[in-house]
Amino acid sequence: MAVLSCSFTLSPRIFNPYSSFECRPDPDFSTAPIGDKPRLASSRRVTASSLYAGGISSRGLSSLIFCFPPNFVRQLSIKARRNCSNIGVAQIVAASRSNGPAPDSPFLAAAASAQAAAAAVNATATNDGAALEGCIDNGSVQIGGSDNSTTTFLSSDGSITVHAGERLGRGIVTDAITTPVVNTATYFFKNTQELIDFKEKRRQSFKYGRYGNPTTVVAEEKISALEGAESTLIMASGMCASIVMLMTLVPAGGHMVSTTDCYRKTRMFIENFLPKMGISVTVIDPADVDGLEAALNKNKICLFIFTLEMTIHPLECVDIERVSKLCHSKGALVCIDGTFATPLNQKALALGADLVLHSATKFIGGQNDVLAGCISGPEKLITEIRTLHHILGGTLNPNAAYLIIRGMKTLHLRVQQQNSTALRMAEVLEAHPRV
Numbered sequence: 001m002a003v004l005s006c007s008f009t010l011s012p013r014i015f016n017p018y019s020s021f022e023c024r025p026d027p028d029f030s031t032a033p034i035g036d037k038p039r040l041a042s043s044r045r046v047t048a049s050s051l052y053a054g055g056i057s058s059r060g061l062s063s064l065i066f067c068f069p070p071n072f073v074r075q076l077s078i079k080a081r082r083n084c085s086n087i088g089v090a091q092i093v094a095a096s097r098s099n100g101p102a103p104d105s106p107f108l109a110a111a112a113s114a115q116a117a118a119a120a121v122n123a124t125a126t127n128d129g130a131a132l133e134g135c136i137d138n139g140s141v142q143i144g145g146s147d148n149s150t151t152t153f154l155s156s157d158g159s160i161t162v163h164a165g166e167r168l169g170r171g172i173v174t175d176a177i178t179t180p181v182v183n184t185a186t187y188f189f190k191n192t193q194e195l196i197d198f199k200e201k202r203r204q205s206f207k208y209g210r211y212g213n214p215t216t217v218v219a220e221e222k223i224s225a226l227e228g229a230e231s232t233l234i235m236a237s238g239m240c241a242s243i244v245m246l247m248t249l250v251p252a253g254g255h256m257v258s259t260t261d262c263y264r265k266t267r268m269f270i271e272n273f274l275p276k277m278g279i280s281v282t283v284i285d286p287a288d289v290d291g292l293e294a295a296l297n298k299n300k301i302c303l304f305i306f307t308l309e310m311t312i313h314p315l316e317c318v319d320i321e322r323v324s325k326l327c328h329s330k331g332a333l334v335c336i337d338g339t340f341a342t343p344l345n346q347k348a349l350a351l352g353a354d355l356v357l358h359s360a361t362k363f364i365g366g367q368n369d370v371l372a373g374c375i376s377g378p379e380k381l382i383t384e385i386r387t388l389h390h391i392l393g394g395t396l397n398p399n400a401a402y403l404i405i406r407g408m409k410t411l412h413l414r415v416q417q418q419n420s421t422a423l424r425m426a427e428v429l430e431a432h433p434r435v
Contacts, residue, residue: 154225156412157226157343157344157412158412158413160222160225160226161222161226161408161409161410161411161412162408162409164221164222164224164225164226165179165217165218165219165220165221165222165224165225165405166179166218166222166405172214172215172218178406179215179218179402179405180215181215181398181399181401181402182213182214182215182398183398183399184209184213184398185208185209186208186209187205187206187207187208189205209395210390210393210395211390213395213398213401215398215401215402215405216234216395216396216398216401218401218405219234219396219401219402219404219405219408220232220233220234220374222405222408223343223358223360223364223374223376223408224376226343226344226408227338227343227347227348227349227356227376228347228349228350229349229356229376229377229378229382230377230378230379230382231376231377231378231379231382231383232374232375232376232382233374233375233376233382233385233386233389234360234372234373234374234396234401234404235372235373235374235375235389235394235395235396236371236372236373236394236395236396236397236400237359237361237371237372237373237394238263238339238357238358238359238360238361238372238373239263239265239266239269239373240373240394241357241358241373241374241375242263242266242269242357242373243269244385244388244389244392244394245335245355245357245375245385246269246270246274246303246305247388248384248385248387248388249302249303249333249335249381249384249385250274250279250302250303251279251302252277252278252279253278253279254278254279254280254300254302254303255279255280255281255282255299255300255301255302256270256274256279256280256281256282256301256302256303256304256305257281257282257283257284257292257295257296257301257303257304257305257332258270258281258282258283258284258304258305259283259284259285259286260283260284260285260286261286261316262305262337263337263359267283271283280299282295282299286316286318287316287318289319289322289323289326292304292323292326292327293326296326296327296330296332297330300331301327301330301331301332302332302333303332303333303334303335304323304327304332304333304334304335305334305335320334320336320346320348320351320352320353321351321352324351324352324353324354325352328352333354333355333381334352334353334354334355335353335354335355335356335357336348336353336355336356336357337356337357337358338356338357338358339357339358339359339362339363340362340363342363342364342411342415343356344411344412344415344416345415345419349376349377354377354378354381355375355376355377355381356375356376356377357373357374357375357376358373358374358375358376359372359373360372360373360374360404361373363411363414363415364404364407364408364411365403365404365407366407366408366410366411366414367403367406367407369403370400370403370404370407371400372396372400372401372404
């Protein structure tokens, strides 16, 4: 159930296509003579929150009545729990009439029902939020230690995938729950001073589609929140993200270490193209920590890359914390490909990795209808990668960014079910006499 936010004014209505949406209240004919219009004490914007806070006096807005259907309470509790984006519906309270309706008025009854439902759903939402943190037995890994009281509703990965980057505000002026797709290649400045302020870094703004897009920024912020990263850069594909990152962080004549389990096309680029830039590569088994240590001692390693948290084919688990400490002791960066594990099963940055890369085409998108890749990590490193990305291109289309945002809203549910199914299959196979 949605609430319409209307703006009322005493001045005559003048059509302005750029003004906020306005609507006229239904007249209250109960006491006013024919021809009289309901009047307001002042011009103001009326919202659900102002109603809830008692912002309308007994004399104001005589005819703004929320008429709730008989099954409103049931619908309110069910729908609010079903769709986390609409939890705010539970906070709606009906306005009272200015002529003081009788205590048994259906409008007051509706208001009381709404208040009761709001309390019930808020309590349920609190309990559900606490339950989500544990998820199921193989639930997601959470980032703890947050002291920000304004983001307490983002205490679970499930809430983050739905609300992060959107619920706390975005660079798009809209009251819509879903993030709009901003299909534009260029942006404008209102005057020359705005442009000068932007160029001299006193003002933040978008400039050109290859350098950023409001829809894309929402996707990046959502992934950053889920990974616990300072910044995220999203690109047109996972391969695009891999190549831009390699070309940024490994200098000509440098040396890097990769693993036998890294994505095949990435390994082809590392083995066939990086040597043309004088970059040498050592390839080791993902579980061969001794081999990694030997490579670090023998060469000045710039980057250790593309060990997956759980390797795709043999499903080996790598000790990211141990590997990160070892690489950092020799001044090498660590990049983890988190595609297979997803941020819900393991958070590589929290374990000490410098960067985590995803093919967002897979689990993050989740619907087999979009190509994308992303890199998350500290602001300094991501800024360096972003600078080269702006030169090379590989920009994610805003429509694709929207599909990533949409896909992430069910990421926690999909991964929970996949974990549960995989565990059940393992149990069945383990108990089978022929396996």
